[in-house]
Amino acid sequence: MSSDTETKPAAKPVAKPAAKPVELPAFEKSISDKVVEKFGDKVEVEFVKENRVGIKAKREDVHDVAEFVRDGLNYDHVESVSGVDYPQDKEIEVVYHIGSYSDSSLAKQILVLSTRAQREENPLPGKDATKLPSLRDIFYSVEFHEREVFEMFGVYFTGHPDNRRLLLPEDWADLPPLRKDFAIKGR
Amino acid sequence: MTAELPPGLAIQKVDERIMTLNVGPQHPGSGHMRIVVQIDGDYIVACDPDPGYVHRGEEKMAEYRNYITNIPHLERPVIHDSCNVLYPYVLGVEELLGIEVPERAKYVRVICSELNRCIYIMYWLAIYGIFLGHSTMFMWPAGDRELLIDLMEKISGARVTHAHFVPGGVRNDLPPNFEEVCLRQVNYFEKRIKEYAAVFYDNPILISRTQDTGVLSREDAIRLGTTGSVLRASGVNYDLRQKEPYDVYDELDVHSPVMKEGDSYARSKIPWLDMLESCKIIRQALEKMPKSGSVRVKLKPNPKGKGLDSVYKRVESGRGSLGCHIVSDGKVEPYRLKLSVGSFRNLIALPYLLKGEKLGNMPSVYWSLNYWPVEADR
Numbered sequence: 001m002s003s004d005t006e007t008k009p010a011a012k013p014v015a016k017p018a019a020k021p022v023e024l025p026a027f028e029k030s031i032s033d034k035v036v037e038k039f040g041d042k043v044e045v046e047f048v049k050e051n052r053v054g055i056k057a058k059r060e061d062v063h064d065v066a067e068f069v070r071d072g073l074n075y076d077h078v079e080s081v082s083g084v085d086y087p088q089d090k091e092i093e094v095v096y097h098i099g100s101y102s103d104s105s106l107a108k109q110i111l112v113l114s115t116r117a118q119r120e121e122n123p124l125p126g127k128d129a130t131k132l133p134s135l136r137d138i139f140y141s142v143e144f145h146e147r148e149v150f151e152m153f154g155v156y157f158t159g160h161p162d163n164r165r166l167l168l169p170e171d172w173a174d175l176p177p178l179r180k181d182f183a184i185k186g187r
Numbered sequence: 188m189t190a191e192l193p194p195g196l197a198i199q200k201v202d203e204r205i206m207t208l209n210v211g212p213q214h215p216g217s218g219h220m221r222i223v224v225q226i227d228g229d230y231i232v233a234c235d236p237d238p239g240y241v242h243r244g245e246e247k248m249a250e251y252r253n254y255i256t257n258i259p260h261l262e263r264p265v266i267h268d269s270c271n272v273l274y275p276y277v278l279g280v281e282e283l284l285g286i287e288v289p290e291r292a293k294y295v296r297v298i299c300s301e302l303n304r305c306i307y308i309m310y311w312l313a314i315y316g317i318f319l320g321h322s323t324m325f326m327w328p329a330g331d332r333e334l335l336i337d338l339m340e341k342i343s344g345a346r347v348t349h350a351h352f353v354p355g356g357v358r359n360d361l362p363p364n365f366e367e368v369c370l371r372q373v374n375y376f377e378k379r380i381k382e383y384a385a386v387f388y389d390n391p392i393l394i395s396r397t398q399d400t401g402v403l404s405r406e407d408a409i410r411l412g413t414t415g416s417v418l419r420a421s422g423v424n425y426d427l428r429q430k431e432p433y434d435v436y437d438e439l440d441v442h443s444p445v446m447k448e449g450d451s452y453a454r455s456k457i458p459w460l461d462m463l464e465s466c467k468i469i470r471q472a473l474e475k476m477p478k479s480g481s482v483r484v485k486l487k488p489n490p491k492g493k494g495l496d497s498v499y500k501r502v503e504s505g506r507g508s509l510g511c512h513i514v515s516d517g518k519v520e521p522y523r524l525k526l527s528v529g530s531f532r533n534l535i536a537l538p539y540l541l542k543g544e545k546l547g548n549m550p551s552v553y554w555s556l557n558y559w560p561v562e563a564d565r
């Protein structure tokens with residue numbers, strides 16, 4: 001870190017931070033503006049980058065925001081649902097990457113909708129307070145993704161019709177394995 | 188009794204008329220997964236895919252390794268498409284670190300990626316052929332695939348697991364005379380796969396077995412969030428190489444094939460048309476590629492991101508869009524890495540397509556999904 005061993009011309013890495021204070025991409029900004037206009041301070045714009053808009057919503061609002069994203073902004077499917085565990089915040093974040101096939105102006109865009117669930121020290125998946133509203137009635141495509149997040153992080157999605165395990169074996173009795181407190185042996 | 192079961196487990200009621208069949212995980216026709224099918228006579232009334240038999244925890248492993256040592260194990264979910272599965276990860280790490288890749292490296296990546304797409308599709312086609320009882324379609328792709336494997340071996344030194352893409356470019360430059368050899372082999376390969384039409388795609392037996400089976404409408408394909416050949420077979424023109432071009436795809440002429448039928452036949456033909464398109468892309472890339480220059484930006488040891496940051500990058504792999512979500516907390520390892528793979532996304536269509544089909548049509552529908560169980564499980 002102290003000595004730059006084999007750096008390339010430093011011009012390029014420097015050029016990136018310099019580009020940051022310049023105008024936010026206009027189209028992406030208009031998307032985030034629409035969400036803010038509708039929900040006000042209920043949502044927080046996490047970032048506006050090229051082709052990516054990040055929206056943060058509280059867990060009680062995420063269902064409404066997702067509904068607006070589908071009906072008001074023409075997004076139509078969820079590409080990926082990832083959980084991220086933050087033990088120091090006592091929260092588990094669930095990130096939906098939402099895209100659109102039917103609206104060609106949104107073909108490049110991904111709307112990153114994230115929300116956070118309460119995290120339990122001693123999880124009892126499905127029976128503790130780690131719960132979020134399911135978006136399956138809005139975006140059908142989240143069905144398997146939410147099942148995966150439930151077994152890997154213990155986030156129970158209320159309203160999901162089929163909260164069975166998907167990838168883990170039926171007799172798995174340990175912590176949900178992608179939580180940070182589940183450690184790989186020997187590491 | 189049912190009330191005491193923990194969430195995640197369920198007991199099913201048994202109907203006397205309905206028979207439940209377990210297809211897999213040992214049955215070769217299901218790959219490394221289990222499909223629970225309920226049949227009434229010869230007709231499937233319900234289907235419950237049960238993946239997870241080859242779950243290896245790639246995402247957990249990635250949290251313990253730094254950005255460079257993650258490369259070899261992240262390509263394991265689809266070893267025969269290893270360049271494409273690494274591609275979004277490499278693009279994501281480059282964005283986190285703020286690296287610009289040399290022009291020649293971008294072209295080398297596109298060539299590797301297209302070669303790998305063909306290698307993957309040939310493997311898939313061989314499996315599709317043999318499960319429809321067409322042995323020739325197993326032998327020919329398995330043999331012709333060697334042409335391209337040979338090229339990738341010349342580039343990377345490994346036949347299957349190349350680990351050739353690194354953040355900052357590619358591991359090595361192309362070997363001398365590669366352009367001529369590549370052009371020759373790809374031209375021959377293209378001529379060969381065109382011959383497949385006569386023996387396979389125009390074969391009345393294949394057509395009668397696959398046409399109008401497992402029809403996925405355009406609306407359902409969008410609603411279920413399918414991707415890749417499944418989506419394009421249902422009439423949605425969506426290919427990331429055109430829609431969100433990465434590296435130098437915006438300088439190349441890409442016409443990804445689209446069909447409207449949405450049946451098994453269309454889903455099995457799209458990958459073959461994809462290969463013909465890939466051959467054209469490789470020729471264009473060979474022509475436009477800078478003839479010399481650097482192919483790699485050397486990184487500092489133990490590269491790390493700048494504080495809490497996240498990226499989501501996606502590329503078009505052999506099975507459709509492949510996304511990689513990296514969350515970095517400024518350490519040398521990723522804080523969280525999630526692969527959103529085409530196989531996992533297309534799996535949700537299986538229960539829809541199989542409902543009401545004859546049991547005998549199951550292989551033609553299941554394999555037409557371009558599904559690779561190991562990738563879906565990660």
